[in-house]
Amino acid sequence: MASLTEIVRNRFNTERINWITIVFWAIGIISIVLIAWGSFNSITSGRLTGAQWRDLIVFGLAQGGVYSLIALGYTMVYGVLGFINFAHGEVFMSGAMVGFFAADALNSAGLWNNQPLLSLLIVLMVSMITSTFVAVLLERVAYRRLRNAPRLIPLITSIGASFFLQYTFRGLFGAGINSYPRMAALEGFINIFGLRILRSQALVIVAAVVMLIGLYLFVERTKAGKTLRAVAEDKEIAALMGINVDRAIVLTFAVGGAMAGAGALLYSLVFRQVYFFTGFFPGIKAFTSAVLGGIGNIVGAMTGGLTLGILETLGPSLVLAGFDIPAFTQLKDVVAFLALVLVLILRPTGILGERLSEERG
């Protein structure tokens, strides 16, 4: 009597299958069935109208846009240096906090509401410059010496750097929550193709998309971008080719930081409250998005971010509500991390695949 493993092996004509693979497939199939069943229940129960579902998707997109921008920092550093920079959440937070002071100053000067476009640009610059500065500082102080250390060391250093930055900001600016001033130009809704979207969220989605496209073009089409890709592929050969590896790495951190700074402004427009701990959860979620989409891979960060944003916002209402789980709205994080676990089990390189090993092979 052939075992299940042998039957499957024969059927699919491959030697790589063993019982673990079968278990994983079973998990995958069961998950898909549960998700479909839960979603079907939720949608047919009519608890939310079509417009409300659509609103949830848009909220998820805006959230996802912010995650994508932050995820870029994680993914680029991983691509080039091979470790996860856990202090990146704090790079994001520093942009948001310093941006708050700029916004507050502009508000006191009356410019915030009178010249919204100019104010936004100013705060964007402030935020991006701060984040870039913190990211480059981190590289110089915390990571440069550890270039040749085993990968775990800079990872642990980054955790330490994360705490250091959090509490430095707390010491400098206090533990209180800071509220960005309201911008009248961003109040209310806007109609696009018959969809009614919040103005602030439309701005976030559009701005995120523009920055992501901009970064993609930068990395793929410009010479500096080529340098980054070369260093990501193989540092030693790139050095032999005459590329200044140190400078390329600083550029990586700087670009990642700038993206985080932009993400910080967009986050602040949507959520309006920042304090020293603001970077922690978005940082973790952004890291999750980067892994979800395929770590080391820029398009992966974008996809992962948008996916995670939508999964988080839509997941509880769509899937969990269908099983009548009480207080399902507090389970957004559960959905987000479960998605990560499932992706890692079923497709360990992430949705779009990990860039490093692929290119090398």
Added chain:
Amino acid sequence: MKRVTIFRFFLVVLALALVACGGEGEEDGHPIYLMGADGLLSATFFENVGEDGLGMYFSGPGQPSTGAYSDFVSKYEERYGEGPIQSFHARAYDAANMVFDAIEAVAEVQADGTVVIDRQALIEAIYTTEHQGLTGTLRCNEFGDCASPVIAIFRYEDLEGGVEGVLSNVQRTFDFEASESGVGVVPAAPAGYSVGQVTIEPGAPIEIATLQAISGAVTNLGTDQVRGVEIAIDDRGGTLLDHPLELSMNEDDLCSSEGGTTGAQRIIANTQIVAVIGTSCSGAGVPASEALSEAGILVISGSNTAPVLTATGYFSDEGPQQGEAWSYGYFRTAHNDEFQGRAAAQFSTEDLGVTLAATINDGDPYTQGLTGAFGGSFAEFGGEVGLATAVGAQQEDMRSTLTEVEASGAEILFFPIFEPAGNFIVLQARDVALDPISE
């Protein structure tokens, strides 16, 4: 498949999903009352929500209107340069005074000036003594509830007024008669309870500790109470029984069970601490009261309100029963949330005329206790809780939760949570076509 192709495929799926939803949204917001509780009666909450929160109701501890209370507020303003920043300062002041009076009553003063305080006698004194405080007459029952609950419903209508403005804008006061059951009765101490004495050498200070939320988003809740205790010490001239009276440990309860546990352990390690005024948050109170009770240290909280810490069932036919997290030697001068839930529910049904409610808690014993009490009372008054849900305490995006609230058709949203989650709910309510009533 090439990466960018997968990405484009993903975008197409997204676009299709959006189109499939279709449907015109309602143009007009769905009117809803917003009601929070004492966790949000903090200066920073009003600074952060500004106009968005106007018209919001709050349930909370009724503030006294006596001359003695105004004197207290003047002292507070003089010493700290600002008015009270939360709503439990007077209860912390009363708690401190109860401790000092009990010390005076049970302490044995020896000939050379050494003071010996028997820990169990001190605790028994609190169970059996009546105390006149700023917040009224405090008589502790066998469960540790000492206050005669006065719950007020406040409304935020003055943009510049901050916490003081809200606390003075009372819509209705509920003065519940304190239950007589178990008052003055000393409960049985736990088996094997033998906790010794504190000996204070001549000239050494009599030390008390506070375990309050003095950091993070709810820093006002704890700091306000620490100030109440400091003023109580000042009012005694800084001395008690000819020894200096000192607040020697000011621990942080982090408004969480971890903070409560570590803070309590640090306090227990200092064998000279006679009593603790704390914790701020009930979530910290559960482990802290247990640990401190085992060590024999008297604990009085000025702001823990979760019913499980003392007794539940005040409105039931059988009367109050010991709560799951009750500890011997734990008391509170703040109300039990069964009363607050009832007051909020009664106000909503009688004064606001609503019948369908949605509640949001954040999983912590205080918020769960309060939404539970509200839900139970709301049903008794003829209403229905259409959606009883929760958010994470650190959650930032509340829009999906608020969409569910809108879908439930609720006429009032009761969310007795803390900052920053409460702030996000108020700031994001209009994003989901909810129209908080502000007139």
